[in-house]
Amino acid sequence: MKQTIEELLAELYAFDPELKNQERELKIVIEKLLLAKPQVFVDETLVNQLKNTLLSQPMKQKSQFNFFTVAPWAVAGVAMIAVVVTAVPSLQNRVRTVFVDTKPSTTFIARESGAFGSLAGIASNYESGVPALGAPEAMSSKALSSVAPTEGMAYREVADAIAVETSSNAVTSLVAPAPAMTEPAISRPQSGGGIAVDSKMAIWIPPTQYRYVYDKEIDLSQLPTTVYRRIAGSSQGTSLFSRLAGVALPMMKLSGIPGGTVSNFSFSDDNGYMTTIDLINNTASLYVDYSKKGWEYYNTPGKEVTMETYPQDDLIIATASNFLDQYGINRDQYGAPVIDTAWRGPVILAMERGETAYVPQDVNVRFPLQLEGKSVYESWGNAYGINVSVNLQRMEVTGAYEIVGLNFETSDYEMTTDQALVKKLVEQGGLDQWYYADASTQVVDVKLGEPALVYTRYYIWEQETNTNKELYIPALRFPVLEAPKTEYYYNKDSVVIPLAQEILKQRSVDNGVRPMPVEPMPMVK
Amino acid sequence: METTEQQLFTRIHDGDKDAFGALYDLYVQKIYRFVYYKTFNKELAWDLTSDVFMKAYEKFHQFNSEKGNFSSWIYAIAKNIIIDHYRSHKETQSYSDAFDVSDEYMTKQKIEMSVDIAAVREHIATLDSVTREVLMLRLWEDMSYKEIAEIIGKTEANCKVIFSRSIKKLRAQIPLTSFLLFITFHL
Numbered sequence: 022m023k024q025t026i027e028e029l030l031a032e033l034y035a036f037d038p039e040l041k042n043q044e045r046e047l048k049i050v051i052e053k054l055l056l057a058k059p060q061v062f063v064d065e066t067l068v069n070q071l072k073n074t075l076l077s078q079p080m081k082q083k084s085q086f087n088f089f090t091v092a093p094w095a096v097a098g099v100a101m102i103a104v105v106v107t108a109v110p111s112l113q114n115r116v117r118t119v120f121v122d123t124k125p126s127t128t129f130i131a132r133e134s135g136a137f138g139s140l141a142g143i144a145s146n147y148e149s150g151v152p153a154l155g156a157p158e159a160m161s162s163k164a165l166s167s168v169a170p171t172e173g174m175a176y177r178e179v180a181d182a183i184a185v186e187t188s189s190n191a192v193t194s195l196v197a198p199a200p201a202m203t204e205p206a207i208s209r210p211q212s213g214g215g216i217a218v219d220s221k222m223a224i225w226i227p228p229t230q231y232r233y234v235y236d237k238e239i240d241l242s243q244l245p246t247t248v249y250r251r252i253a254g255s256s257q258g259t260s261l262f263s264r265l266a267g268v269a270l271p272m273m274k275l276s277g278i279p280g281g282t283v284s285n286f287s288f289s290d291d292n293g294y295m296t297t298i299d300l301i302n303n304t305a306s307l308y309v310d311y312s313k314k315g316w317e318y319y320n321t322p323g324k325e326v327t328m329e330t331y332p333q334d335d336l337i338i339a340t341a342s343n344f345l346d347q348y349g350i351n352r353d354q355y356g357a358p359v360i361d362t363a364w365r366g367p368v369i370l371a372m373e374r375g376e377t378a379y380v381p382q383d384v385n386v387r388f389p390l391q392l393e394g395k396s397v398y399e400s401w402g403n404a405y406g407i408n409v410s411v412n413l414q415r416m417e418v419t420g421a422y423e424i425v426g427l428n429f430e431t432s433d434y435e436m437t438t439d440q441a442l443v444k445k446l447v448e449q450g451g452l453d454q455w456y457y458a459d460a461s462t463q464v465v466d467v468k469l470g471e472p473a474l475v476y477t478r479y480y481i482w483e484q485e486t487n488t489n490k491e492l493y494i495p496a497l498r499f500p501v502l503e504a505p506k507t508e509y510y511y512n513k514d515s516v517v518i519p520l521a522q523e524i525l526k527q528r529s530v531d532n533g534v535r536p537m538p539v540e541p542m543p544m545v546k
Numbered sequence: 547m548e549t550t551e552q553q554l555f556t557r558i559h560d561g562d563k564d565a566f567g568a569l570y571d572l573y574v575q576k577i578y579r580f581v582y583y584k585t586f587n588k589e590l591a592w593d594l595t596s597d598v599f600m601k602a603y604e605k606f607h608q609f610n611s612e613k614g615n616f617s618s619w620i621y622a623i624a625k626n627i628i629i630d631h632y633r634s635h636k637e638t639q640s641y642s643d644a645f646d647v648s649d650e651y652m653t654k655q656k657i658e659m660s661v662d663i664a665a666v667r668e669h670i671a672t673l674d675s676v677t678r679e680v681l682m683l684r685l686w687e688d689m690s691y692k693e694i695a696e697i698i699g700k701t702e703a704n705c706k707v708i709f710s711r712s713i714k715k716l717r718a719q720i721p722l723t724s725f726l727l728f729i730t731f732h733l
Contacts, residue, residue, distance in 0.1 A: 025688070036710050043717060050717050051685070057666045058686040063578045063592060071596050072570055076563045081607045128604075 026051050077257050079128045079428045127354050127427040129249075136432035137250050137490060140481065141527035228462045233450050233516050235469040235499055239443055244436040244520055245474065249392055249493035251303075252428040258282035258300045289313070296348075303426030307348065309419045319382065319412045319419060326380055326413040328368070334360055336416065341386035341409035344418040354427050355388040355406050356396055366504070383410045383419055390427075397476045398498055400451060402515040405478050429493075435522040436495060442525055446518050447499055452528060469499035469516060477519050494519040555611045566606065569616065570599060576687060577624050583682055584628050594631060598624045617689075618696030625697070669719050673712055676700075680708045 029051055034041050261283040266275045287297040295310045309319070326332070338358050345352055364381050371378030389404035390397040397405045410420040437443060446452060447469065477496035480489045499516045519525070551572075557565035577598055582591035601623050602609075609619055670678060679698055683689045684705075691702045691709075698705070 029685070032706070033710055033713060036706050040710070040714070046717055047713060050713060053666045054670070054681070054685050054716070057670065059579075059582070061579060061582050061588065061591075063575060063595070067592060068574055071574075071599060072567055075570065075599060075603045076567050078603070080558075080561065080563055080566065081604060 025055070073260055077260065079130060079252060081128050081130060127351075128429065130252075130428075130430045132430050132432040134433040136430065137248060137434075137481075137492060138483075140248070140434060140479075140492070140494070140521045140523040230462045230464045231450060231467050231505065231513075232464055233448055233467050233469055233499070233501075235444070235447050235472070237471075239440050239447075239472065239497070241436070241438050241440055241443065241520070245393065245495045246433040246436055247393070247431050247495070248434045248521065249429045249431055249476070251425065251491040251493070252430060253302050253426075253488075253491070254300075258284060261286075261300075303428070305350075305424040307418075307421045307424075319415055319417070321414060324414050326382055328372075328380055331380060332413055332416065337384060337411050337413070338386055340411050340416050341388075341418060341421075344409060344421065345388070345407065348421070350407065350421070350424055352388055352407070354391055356391050358386050358388045358409075359404060361385040361387060380413075382414055383412050385410050392476045392493055395473075395475045397478055397493060398496065398515070398517045399478055400517060400519075402451065402498070402513050402517050434494075436520045437522045437525045439525065442528075443497070443518055443520075446525070446528070447516055450513065451516050451518060452524075465505045467505055468502045470502045472497040472499045474498075475517065477517050479519055479524070494521050494524070496520055551616055552611060555609070555616070558606055566603060573617075573620055574599065577620060580621065580624055580682075580687070581628060583686075585631070590631075594624070594627050597627050601627070614696065615693070617693055621697040666716075669716055672719070673715070677708050677712045680705050681712050684709055 026048060030040075030044065030047060033047065040047060259280075259282045262281045265283065266278065268275060282300075284301050285297065285299045287295055289295050289310045289312075293310050293313045294307050296305065296307045298305050311318075337360055341358060342352070361384060364384075368378045368380060386409045387404050387406055388409070389406040399405045405423070407424055408422045409418055410422075411417070412419045475496050475498040476493045479492045479494045481492060482488075483490055496517050496519045499518075501514050501516075504514070551569070554565045554569050558569070574595065578591060578595045581594045581598070582588065585591045585594065598620065602620050605623075609616065670681065673681065676698060680694055683694045683697065684691070689697075691705045694705045695702045700708075
């Protein structure tokens with residue numbers, strides 16, 4: 022300290038020599054000032070925890086993008102993402118323990134071109150269980166696939182087979198129930214977005230071929246080339262395991278295990294929800310812990326919501342949004358929420374026919390994931406993102422799904438310029454729309470509107486590691502302008518075509534000429 | 547120090563997260579103290595310190611050691627985060643007003659001098675925020691004027707003037723009795 026004081030005094034004298042006359046007092050002042058330094062230290066545990074938290078997260082590397090070669094809209098999109106990435110956690114959401122509750126962030130790590138290998142691999146979501154085009158098994162729905170028709174099997178036979186199968190499974194809804202919400206198929210309100218009608222006789226629905234029509238030119242000249250790969254895996258499993266090792270369990274001694282990694286865990290909270298965390302895939306889901314609330318809590322007889330008492334959309338969205346905020350689920354990377362209205366068509370149709378139809382007591386609110394300012398869509402055409410199920414009777418959330426860690430790698434891939442091929446795929450309704458058709462099939466044209474650039478989620482099975490690569494590919498989305506008036510149109514509201522050259526090239530080789538889509542649906546009447 | 551930090555920067559830019567850990571070790575206590583001097587609240591200071599390092603970690607790819615040193619970069623982050631905090635808590639206190647340091651651990655000498663130290667701190671509190679910052683960084687954080695200048699956004703010469711004036715001001719403000727008392731304890 023003495024030396025420091027001398028140095029400080031020397032500095033002062035150099036600047037103002039007259040101060041030397043007050044050396045004794047100045048010395049004391051400086052010494053007192055030095056002594057006035059508060060002795061504050063951070064707890065080493067906190068320091069280490071923060072360090073571990075920091076280093077367990079992916080680190081953003083210097084970008085390899087050349088922004089000047091990218092289309093202006095793409096630059097704007099990236100800029101928007103950058104704003105999201107740099108957002109500082111708000112003080113309102115400040116956590117009691119910072120190292121645990123840090124706001125989840127989005128990261129992007131640029132890789133060299135083609136870093137994810139060939140995109141012409143085995144595409145899990147587009148080809149799952151579906152053989153090459155023209156094969157007899159090439160059926161559209163899971164129900165059809167499960168029937169496993171043989172070559173030349175007439176649709177009537179297939180339908181009979183389905184009717185037999187569905188009679189035991191009692192399929193009652195046109196709309197798929199939400200995950201973890203499989204309800205016994207009886208005529209009462211469904212908790213999962215489905216509807217039910219009061220009959221049990223299987224009816225035959227004539228096979229219908231939907232031909233998606235877009236007759237204008239498709240501009241493929243300025244497509245983005247960035248493909249995203251979501252990074253799975255988390256290093257936090259190891260640190261969690263080390264913490265668990267100290268917990269005394271009645272059935273076994275964890276401290277005896279030399280080391281390990283927590284791959285997934287679940288817990289029930291005091292709000293009455295179960296949370297399941299998958300650290301391998303970096304996903305989470307929350308759902309009602311019915312062991313605490315009971316099954317009748319959300320479906321009280323006599324309190325069913327009807328078309329007349331259906332709540333306002335704003336209220337439903339606010340309920341979903343508040344829930345995500347409460348659970349610290351970051352929505353920065355997600356777009357404006359959309360309520361799933363697929364149930365409305367069948368309900369209105371049933372009501373018009375004078376049948377008893379129920380409004381679903383749970384509706385799904387989807388927060389679409391955004392990449393480069395573009396929404397992400399599934400291959401089927403629906404938006405992909407966080408899905409929140411809201412119970413209309415209680416106006417409470419019954420589940421939140423598709424909550425994922427948003428850490429990505431990016432790599433450039435060549436996009437298609439083959440307009441004819443894209444048009445052909447559009448006409449059949451997308452890559453995953455291939456169906457067997459026969460002479461009895463009725464053809465219905467579905468008009469499509471102007472396409473928009475989006476991203477589509479696309480899985481490729483990686484045989485070496487037995488894992489799926491979860492990719493996000495630039496795509497064109499053609500909205501359905503007007504849903505067909507046919508009785509059993511299945512609410513496909515857009516056609517999504519991924520644009521990566523390797524994917525489409527493979528399809529053009531594999532698929533050749535493809536029959537138009539046909540969708541016979543099993544119904545219970 | 548410069549060489550070591552430069553090596554760390556290179557390693558971090560190559561994706562070596564442990565190198566960032568080493569940099570963190572070098573700065574975490576300093577940043578915590580800096581934030582503490584401006585928030586006088588242990589928990590809040592740690593929260594804000596965490597934010598500082600979170601942001602530094604997220605934005606490190608933007609840090610260019612050729613354009614400035616890491617010290618001034620991370621102190622600038624800290625300063626902005628503190629300012630953001632006070633902006634969102636206008637009703638309680640402003641950034642420039644915040645000064646009320648207290649000791650968590652007092653040495654024997656400090657306990658003996660606690661009344662006098664409290665008086666000195668009161669005088670420090672009368673200084674404007676920039677002067678106080680220069681004083682704290684120079685005396686308590688042992689920073690060079692060059693570093694201080696980069697953090698507070700003034701020239702080196704300007705910082706020296708501020709420091710010199712603040713010492714003279716404190717010399718004039720602190721009563722002679724206090725000096726005599728201090729000298730009695732020390733001599």
